[in-house]
Amino acid sequence: MIINANKAAVAVLGAVLSSSVALAAGEQDVSKAADASILRVCAAANEAPYSVKDGSGFENRIAEVLASAMGRKVQFVWSPKAAIYAVKEQLDPGKCDVIMGTDAGDPRVLTSKPYYRASYVFIQRKDSKLDITSYDSPDLEKTKHIAYEPGSPSQTMVEKLGLFNRNFNFIQSLTDFKSRRNQYIRLQPTRIVGAVEKGDADVGIAFAPEVARYVKQNGSDLKMTVIPDNNTRSDGKKVPLAFDQSVAVRKGDEKLMKEINAALEKAAPKIQDILKGEGIPLLAAGSDTPKEIPSKS
Structure with missing residues (x-):
């Protein structure tokens, strides 16, 4: 459940159990x-x-x-x-x-x-030729599209890397071009995982608990990489990624x-x-x- 805005990107089986x-x-x-x-x-x-x-x-x-x-x-x-x-x-x-x-x-x-305790992760196809293990990875510059939650720590880092503008229209398409002004719009984690699985995005970035279920369901094609929690904004302020x-x-x-x-x-x-x-x-x-x-x- 997404409660704290730090994550920004904020199921008993079948029916409610008899004890509920x-x-x-x-x-x-x-x-x-x-x-x-x-x-x-x-x-x-x-x-x-x-x-x-x-x-x-x-x-x-x-x-x-x-x-x-x-x-x-x-x-x-x-x-x-x-x-x-x-x-x-x-x-x-x-x-x-x-x-x-x-x-x-x-x-x-x-x-x-x-x-x-969990962190943000990179999501990639297992057959990807891009080696992305941290925000310092040079291959991030080679990406065409990155899927992430608007307004999240992921966007902060994408902006720092100078990759925001090239991804703007793609990210808007993932939210069906809905305006975030004066309303909360959650980007469904299945959209992020699905974009990577279909090859529409070279990499996805999300809080691991949001996407792990769907990556596991596509386990033969996808992988997750935990992002090191040592990142800062352009002004040097820490960007927390592990919670x-x-x-x-x-x-x-x-x-x-x-x-x-x-x-x-x-x-x-x-x-x-x-x-x-x-x-x-x-x-x-x-x-x-x-x-x-x-x-x-």
Whole structure:
């Protein structure tokens, strides 16, 4: 789920599991907040691969595991809006109590100990002749088209490299030429991956959790390369590309946060299995170095 604007480019299987209670945001009874048997999770209804109303998002599945470790049942409070609105329009008004996949340290909320760390990645066809492993790679200059989320750290780096103008019309086509003025427009991760898979883009750039599922589905043709987190803007200011992902609760809800942190430790093996199954290249804590995540099975 995309919560923090730093990423800027912001699913249980089949149907909601029997242990879940699906509830539309408009039907929420705030008085149920004190029910210690339920974990009310703010969730976007249509933000794959993070969160989908049919329960197929990987953050939905992690929420299920977290609730189980807390001895609770999960209750998804669905919103038709993007996750970037979840704090203001769901969490703060008390419609729900937890947001999954929030950048650690987000100043608007209390955040848990991180349950994973991930970075932006380059996406290429395996048969590409271009050797692109960092923003210092000379072969970036040889690209005709680069697919990325407008307004993201990727755009900042593309601008620094002087490649923005040549990609402008192509990027606009990926968003169907919709204006971003006064509205949030999410570039679907499938558009980025699809552009690379079809050869319309020489390379795609995205936050790994957004695209890993779709790269894995095209595993015979595509590859991901973790981008080193050592990049700066033209003025020398750091451009963060790696982020610790945490669970968020309202400020002041230390009791719930303590319970969540304990449950995250208990549920860690199952959470790691979900992330590994998603195909996300996970990073070591506080690092941009990929790590191997052991499977329980």
